[in-house]
Amino acid sequence: MYSMKKYIPNQHGAWAMLVLPFLFGVAASSWQPIHIPLFICWLLIYLFSFPLLQGVKTGKFERYEKPLKVYGILLLPIIVHLVITEPALLWFVLPLVPLFAVNLYYAKAKNERALLNDISAILAFCLIIYPVFYVGQGESWRTAAELFLLAVLYFVGTALYVKTIIRERKNIHFYYGSVLYHLLVAAAGLFLFPSLIVPLLILLLRAAILPRTAITAKRTGLIEIGFSLMLYVSVLVLYF
Template sequence: MKVLIPKQHGAWAMLVIPFFLGMIGGGAHVRHIPLFIGWFFLYLAAFPLTMMVKKKKTAFYQKWALIYSVPAVLFLLAAVWTLPALVWLGLSLVPLFLVNLYYAKENNDRALINDIAAIIVFAAGGLAAYWAGDGRLDGWGWFIFIQSILFFVGSAFYVKSMIREKKNKRFQYYSWSYHLILPFLSLAFGAGWAIIGFIPSSLRAWLLYGRKLPVKKIGIFELLNACCFMLAMGVFLLNI
């Protein structure tokens, strides 16, 4: 039986990096194990659920939604059992998932608003990981959450400007404008010297736009860029 894996390869960085930063900021705890496993399977389950909304191969996607949802629920419940307050964070993400379902139903998954809704959900993984480690939620947890959103929204702008919107001059200016203010937004929300993790994002948005790069190469560059962000933020959090 062929395993069903989501096709959005860039989403893996969004899944892992905020969570990893949350662990660094809040400190490692044994509850991170069930929390991450549950988070991982929840991401896997979200894909067949959105495909079911599109009414494509409904029986096939129902099967995989069930296969992934069962371990997701079990492991997340194990994490929530040790820190019940996490359930409030989970409930707060439901409206954002409904946004994703709406755009899936409209067959407009690549809409920027849909991407931003998904990015906020992924960034909340960092919030949850920080909370799970520290046992409480303070300004540093929100710092990780906001910085993750700022970075990955920039990634969404850039990738769209290079692929789906590459002939859209207006979108090009949106991307350039966002990346112009991105380091300053990061700094305004407390990045300090970790602002250097955002510099490669701005440079690649300006310097690579218009170049005929294969989609695979664009993806590799984005992975390297995400690693720069993670490294800068990780070192910064270790030294606060």
């Protein structure tokens, strides 16, 4: 039986980055039927990129040939459908190219845990807000930009916070850097997102308290789903 590990990404935190910005884009506009194939396309692009990056990292593309073919075959007709339906979507692909090039570089260097690689991936994931907003016939690009900024700030903070629990658990300087980052985001939130100051303060407390406990990496990932949901609900209830 062919290993599912070659088909399913093992980066659990990426699933929140895949979904939350997409939902932000829908929230900033209005739901349209085209959002369904757009999300399927976005999901398949992520699934396709996983074996591609693994192939670049290991240099053994033959090990990932089957998932690349499966996801590529599924992806192609959806891309064709979206381009025919909304040709302008091609413009939203352009900023993703250099960001993915950074991911390819770090995969080749076998240094995928580098913070710059994380930030590049975060920016790519969060940029989905804009095409989702566009096909949702949104009216306020400022709102889309604010939610893009919120998503980037949140996920960069999450990347720092998770590192203080796993790879940088014993690095007190990294811990203080993470807490300082969250403190600055909360302070900036007073001006940028005043209605969201409570969830931003909760995220600050998360970054300050949880790394000082014996929390495991697995439990961290599960709890982070709750924090992502908290932020999404807060945006729906408090931001709009």
